Amino acid sequence: MKNLSVRPANPEKTLELLWSRIRQRGDLPGFSKAVGAILGAMRGDDDREFNMTKTVLSDPALTQKVLRLANSAMYSMFGQEINTVSKAVILLGTESIGHLALGLKLIDGLSAASTGSINARSEMEKAVLAGHIARQVASSATTRDAEEAVVCSMLHSLGRMMVTFYLPDRWALVQARCTDPVIDEAQATRELLGLALDEIGCRIAQHWGLPAGLIDSLQDLGPRPAGEPLDHADWLAALATMSSRCASAICEEADGGKSNPALTSLADSYADMLGLESPQVLVAVQSAVHTAEQEHVFVRPSRLAGAGRKAPETGQQVGKPVDAAAILARGVADMRDASPGTSAGQLMTMGLETVYKGLGFSRAIVFMHSYEQARYSARMCFGEGVQEVFSRLVFDDAYQPDVFHAALANDKMIFVENAQDPAFVGKLPRWWRDTLSNARSFMVLPLTVNRHPVGFIYGDWHQALPAAKIDPIEVLPLNELRRLVTSAVEQRRQIDPHSTRTIL
Numbered sequence: 001m002k003n004l005s006v007r008p009a010n011p012e013k014t015l016e017l018l019w020s021r022i023r024q025r026g027d028l029p030g031f032s033k034a035v036g037a038i039l040g041a042m043r044g045d046d047d048r049e050f051n052m053t054k055t056v057l058s059d060p061a062l063t064q065k066v067l068r069l070a071n072s073a074m075y076s077m078f079g080q081e082i083n084t085v086s087k088a089v090i091l092l093g094t095e096s097i098g099h100l101a102l103g104l105k106l107i108d109g110l111s112a113a114s115t116g117s118i119n120a121r122s123e124m125e126k127a128v129l130a131g132h133i134a135r136q137v138a139s140s141a142t143t144r145d146a147e148e149a150v151v152c153s154m155l156h157s158l159g160r161m162m163v164t165f166y167l168p169d170r171w172a173l174v175q176a177r178c179t180d181p182v183i184d185e186a187q188a189t190r191e192l193l194g195l196a197l198d199e200i201g202c203r204i205a206q207h208w209g210l211p212a213g214l215i216d217s218l219q220d221l222g223p224r225p226a227g228e229p230l231d232h233a234d235w236l237a238a239l240a241t242m243s244s245r246c247a248s249a250i251c252e253e254a255d256g257g258k259s260n261p262a263l264t265s266l267a268d269s270y271a272d273m274l275g276l277e278s279p280q281v282l283v284a285v286q287s288a289v290h291t292a293e294q295e296h297v298f299v300r301p302s303r304l305a306g307a308g309r310k311a312p313e314t315g316q317q318v319g320k321p322v323d324a325a326a327i328l329a330r331g332v333a334d335m336r337d338a339s340p341g342t343s344a345g346q347l348m349t350m351g352l353e354t355v356y357k358g359l360g361f362s363r364a365i366v367f368m369h370s371y372e373q374a375r376y377s378a379r380m381c382f383g384e385g386v387q388e389v390f391s392r393l394v395f396d397d398a399y400q401p402d403v404f405h406a407a408l409a410n411d412k413m414i415f416v417e418n419a420q421d422p423a424f425v426g427k428l429p430r431w432w433r434d435t436l437s438n439a440r441s442f443m444v445l446p447l448t449v450n451r452h453p454v455g456f457i458y459g460d461w462h463q464a465l466p467a468a469k470i471d472p473i474e475v476l477p478l479n480e481l482r483r484l485v486t487s488a489v490e491q492r493r494q495i496d497p498h499s500t501r502t503i504l
Contacts, residue, residue, distance in 0.1 A: 011194030014170070015203060021166040034059070034105040035208055042098040049086075050349050050380055052094045056085045056101055057353060057382055065104045066097065083330035084357075086350040090342065099147030103131055106154055120165040122251065127154045127161060129247040132292040134239055136284035141275050149239050152217035155210075156240035159201030159218075163193070196220075223269040230273055242270040246285050319465040320360040328358035328477035335484045344488040349380065351485045352457060355445070355478070356382040359470070361459035363436070368455040369397060376404075376455065389435040402429045407444040408453040413478065414444045415470045420463070438462050443470060445482055449490045457482070 037058070041051040056066055063085055070088040071081060082088050089097050107128055134153035138146040164171050170193060177188035189197055201218045213233055221237040224230070230238065249262040267281035274281065321327055331354025335347055348366060356364035363383030367376045378386075378393035386393075399405050406427075407414040419428065419439050428437075436442070442460035446453055461468055470478075 009192055009194035011199075014167075014193045014195065015200070017170075018162065018166055018200070018204075025166065034109075035102065035210065038098050038101050038105070039209065039211070042094060048094045049089045049346065052089050052097055052101075053085045053349055053353060054382060056097065057356070058384075059105075061108070062101060062104055063357075066100060069100060069104075081330075081333075083327075083334045084350050084353050086346065086353045087334045087338070090338075090346055096147045099151045102151045103147065103154055106151070119168065119171060120161065123157060123161045123164050126244065126247040126251050127157050129250060129288065129292050130154055130156060130240070130243040132288035133243040133246050133285050136288040136291070137239060137243065137274060137276070137281060140280050140284050148214075149236060152214055152236045153240040153243040155201065155205065155214065156218055156244045157197070157201070158204055159197035159199065162204055163197065163200060224273055226272045228273075235274065238270055238273045242266055242274070242281075250285075250289060318360065319461060320468040321358070324359055325471070325473045325477065328354060328474055328481070331355075331358055332477045332480050332484070335481065342488075344485075344492040347488045348485055351481050352380060352382060354481060355457055355459050358477075359443075359459060359474070360461070360465075360468075361443075362439070362462040362465060364457065364459040365393065366455060366457055367393070369453055374398070379455075392431065392435050395429060395431045400429065401427070403427045404429060404432070404444055404456070408446050408448075408456060411446050411448045411451070411453070413446070413475070413482075415441070416443075417441050417467075417469050419460075436460060440465070440467065441469065445478060447482055447486050447489065449486050449493065454486070454489055454493075457485075 037055045038052075041048060041055045057063055066085060066088060067082060070092060082091065085097075092100075107124075131150040131154035134149040135146050138149040163174075173192050174185065174188045177183055177192060178185050186196060189195075193200070198218055198220050202215055205215045205218060213236065216233045217236040217240045219237055221234060221241045224238075245266055246263055249260050249266070253260050263282060263285060264278070267278040267285070271278040271281050276284075331350065335350050335354070338347060338350070352364050352366050355361065361383065363381065363386050365381040365383075365386060366379050368379045369376050375394055375396050378390055381387070381390060395404070399409065403414055403416060416424070418424065419437075419442060425433075439460035440463045442458065445457040445459075447455045447457065
């Protein structure tokens with residue numbers, strides 16, 4: 001075949017073209033923004049657990065997927081059902097949930113980006129399968145954070161995915177160059193792009209602000225001599241490299257790689273580096289293939305025409321769920337089953353999430369009472385638009401003839417079905433009218449310890465949602481929820497009488 005080029009391309013020109021295409025077509029839809037939010041929650045020094053819960057809950061589709069995976073066989077070791085993201089964060093840890101969320105958002109981004117490209121879709125399939133392989137292998141190796149290994153392995157082929165999606169013309173030239181029997185893909189890529197695919201992946205990951213350890217894992221790491229020690233970064237890079245190569249070998253075989261000698265060779269080459277035996281690696285790989293197919297994430301090219309027809313998972317709150325009582329009961333069960341070491345703040349987060357998701361509220365807010373400042377103020381919240389008014393959600397504890405003070409004074413839940421009724425305006429305080437007045441209906445659930453109010457949970461449905469109300473069957477789990485929360489607060493106050501300053 002006639003050589004297309006022998007002079008290496010300028011790497012900076014390739015990257016300039018890539019950034020230009022990204023600006024034209026848009027970054028992987030929603031992924032960069034999601035990465036920033038998730039990494040922010042992972043890196044934060046304060047309220048990391050709550051911030052991670054809030055970040056996941058801001059995306060209902062991601063919430064469903066996190067809970068589904070948290071309840072999968074991978075985490076069956078915990079021996080209990082997980083019904084709330086809050087509990088998943090407590091049991092699995094902020095790091096694991098963060099990496100898990102990154103992996104799931106990457107799948108969403110790649111799926112959306114690759115619908116019109118067979119090559120991009122194929123690379124997405126390999127990346128997702130590599131993540132499944134890494135999870136199974138990491139589980140066999142009893143690594144501390146399997147989800148970190150998953151994200152590293154999925155992103156290991158980031159450079160290849162971005163080139164096939166944003167630079168399909170250049171990728172076609174690379175593939176054409178590879179038809180020369182003496183030219184392999186690595187050489188063709190360097191000639192035509194000026195740098196290796198893993199280098200492109202590293203540059204993109206740096207641009208996105210991903211952690212340094214994750215960026216290091218994007219580099220290809222070949223087999224090392226048996227017994228040579230590996231640090232954690234090299235272990236991740238080895239697993240990511242092997243997982244990606246296994247995924248490629250499997251996707252290129254019609255039978256899913258079940259009889260592929262390349263898999264045996266890869267297992268033999270990397271098993272010692274990963275602290276496993278070769279048969280263990282092969283079992284993990286086949287288990288990953290089975291899991292990926294069962295979860296309908298692994299989409300073979302032959303099924304490409306039907307890909308994307310799965311019913312979409314909504315990303316918007318749609319109001320009160322039809323099974324609200326059941327969702328509330330499951331959330332309360334999570335709270336009841338919480339370990340003795342669960343803090344009052346963690347239990348409060350679980351309670352707020354249960355109310356927010358169980359009733360499908362537009363907003364859910366915890367207010368706590370400060371005896372020193374003689375006022376109630378918002379301490380944590382879920383829902384869109386709350387953060388903008390959060391600092392203004394405060395009012396004095398001196399009794400006023402309004403619905404909030406009435407609920408607190410009587411220690412009774414109050415539900416306002418029509419907050420827009422002109423006849424009811426006089427019972428709504430100024431602070432509420434200035435901040436939350438677009439609510440159609442709202443609930444006030446007081447939290448009282450020894451007949452003294454320590455705070456309350458507020459939840460509302462805004463006017464854009466269908467009209468709804470709290471049914472009698474839902475009152476029982478709500479009362480149980482506040483009993484569990486107030487009991488935790490009371491125990492905390494026995495240790496520290498001023499604990500309401502530090503509970504949340």
